[in-house]
Amino acid sequence: MTVETSLADQVIARYQKAAEINLSNPNRHGNLISLPAGNDAADVMVTADLHGNRRNFQRILELAALELHPERHLVLQEVCHGGPTYPQGGGCMSHLMLEDVAQLVSQFPYRVHFLLSNHELAEMVDFPILKGGKMLNLMFRAGLQEMYGNRTADVRDAYLHFLRSLPIGVKAGKRLLICHSLPEKCDQKPFDPAVFDRPLVDEDLACQGDVGRLVWGRDFRQENADAFARQTGAQYFLTGHEPSTDGFQTPNSRQVILDCCCQNGCYAIIPVDDQISYGKLLAEVQRLHKPTPETYGM
Template sequence: MSRIVTLPPVGRLLAVTDLHGNLADFHAIAARFKSLVAVPGPPPHLLFCGDLVHGPAIALTAWPEHLGDFYVDQTPRLLSEARQLATAFPGQIHFLLGNHEHAHLGGPQLSKFHPDEAAYLEGQYAAGDFDAIRQWMAGWLLAVVAPAAGIAFTHAAPHAQISGPGDLDNLKLAGYESVPLVDMSSTGPLGALLWARTTSAERAFAFLRALDPGCRVAVFGHDIVREGHLIEHEPLLCVSSSFGCYNGDKVYLEWDLARPAGSAAEVARAGLRPLYPDARPVHRT
């Protein structure tokens, strides 16, 4: 199976990162997508850049400032609604595999808010009911390419060393259960794409060229950027749409797929939009 999707050269793309069970944030981007569907023209696309699952289990009275605005984890309902959206708009909704989804597919055990995040989520389903969710996640992507725009999307930083797109198609998801979390970003292409927080410009450009010679910008999430986005250096644009941010700082990417992107700085300047336009920014300027 292919783990890369190539987007068409027309239409608008919305991309969000790391919802982590935040149903309100899901509803906000889904509403924006549906508003574009109602506009005549090429069909829009919506990309979730991984980590839809595993939200916090912290009471409002104990909620820490570093997690931004309070919310209650509603991962099961979010997953259900995301599948419904994908069914309603076939070929227009895309999902990148995140390190948190990988925990259900042979990745290492995660314990951010529970001793075993995967076991906790699966325990919220009746016996056997999570099997369909796991099968769905197993088909999620590792990269999305918008060749006319020159942009590639991954969950974490494009730190993987590959010779071509086929390298990603051949990756196996299982077998990482015993790998220490601190070693995942250096454990082959899969570990790098799901865990790396950054990479060098040389390595990033090499990854982009291997995916598509015309790619000039890498957009990803995984890390928390309190201000909403970070350009450490070209071609890296790290975006925070949800987890760990205040509502006024959360951003998503909206891009015309026919518009060539010259740099990460251009994509940030022309393409980033507030997820909640009426909310007051706390860190974002």
Template sequence: MPAPDRMLTHLRQAAALVRATPGRRGHTVALENCTEALVAGDLHGHVPHFQVLLKTADLANHPTRHFVLQEVIHGKFRYPRGGDKSHQLVDLFAALKCQYPGQVHMLPGNHEMAQWTDRPVLKADQNQNELFREGVTEAYGPAYGPKIYAAYLELFQTLPAVLRVPNGVLISHSFPAARYLPLFDPARLERDAYADEDLQPGGSLHSLLWGRDTTAEAVGSFLRKMGCDLLVSGHIACNDGFAVPNDRQVILDCAETPAGFALFPADRTITHAELVACVRTI
């Protein structure tokens, strides 16, 4: 575990670098200097999967390859006193963002949003938000734990909601259900700060991160609103590590084994079939 004061510095630097990411507009990023993208599925604290993904990304030898993480918190790994270890992946992201600021990105999922808006997520009768907070204190102690926890919340609020790849692929944790699509306004994601209504059920960010609609009609409508052709997303558990629910979307999941990720070209137009062929599993 890194020294608490050093970790706090890394987290604050990472938040500043997220805000300064090239191509950023509000909470959206159009990836620049990007010829390839490696996108992970939901990690939920799975450090071993992250380590494999990082080795595969090989960022030092591929300076135009971008590495995208999503939904890293609220996992099954615990400290001896019961706290959630998933904050370790936030720490790893922060360190990596400081090392490769233009190449490394993290998308928030509904779990990160629930944590920073203080809306409890319950699983097996356990409050995932409290377990996360307890894990931070267990790792960093009562003196630094609250400071580091506050830095996590600041980082979560700063993260981009969507990434646009140069070839028309959109990377988003999910997309709004059909009933919310008529009200969904992509321009609200381009603001520097979210309005309270964006965070409420049916609001632009809430519906973007919580939607589970995978119909071809809904994803097509969403992509038209976003001005993109294909979608790489997460949010939905996949027994095989990935799923292909329609001809515009690929869903990735890294929380269990097999864990799915996609490494695809970003500097040329690709078909859905080519995108699917770029999916790999751990």
């Protein structure tokens, strides 16, 4: 199945517009979105990894209700690599969700924040990801090829431009930092918070660069979270990256991990408040879907 050239042009234009909005956000400073406290109506709905889960994505949009809540912000993460495949060639269809995210950024400018995550970074730097015996990057490009045919390279250039425009974190008030994960061994090899402020270079995006460490890290030790807090000035972290059958985890006293691609996927709607506490953060974690008897094995 190959779309008409005009449709490919529409997708390319969508990515270009979304990238412009990302880079011109008045709340953006370097690579960090800072949402100031002071507006009692302002809140941020935080979600995590989706990996092509269309059901959960649609539920997020329903719950966010951005049209009805003009002061609300929405954080999305990691939509690439996963979900349904094309019936003929088997290519990954998650590129369609990436296009939907770009459309949301354009529809609600400066309110939808798509964070750079490890799977999107892998697309940017051509880093191969093997999962379940499948090369996810190749499946993603096979899906593009099936949809866009001889316009695939043009569409890919456009989405890479969009990915390069993504922020790497959202600061909600003074205490809460929303990012994809926490770097490993911050207590031994300090994280450089300057990557939030300055233009990124290739070394930052490598696996051992500070952005690479930020999106790939799986170090949940209390000592690591405490060190990251000292280095960033944040007190608490709302992240994704780690799969959870329960939809969320609390691995230390500073971090709450959300997962949005499982059956029990969770989200949180957090007031933009300089006085946010860990207890308040955890209290706002909710399930995307109402529990069913099957959820509890009944």
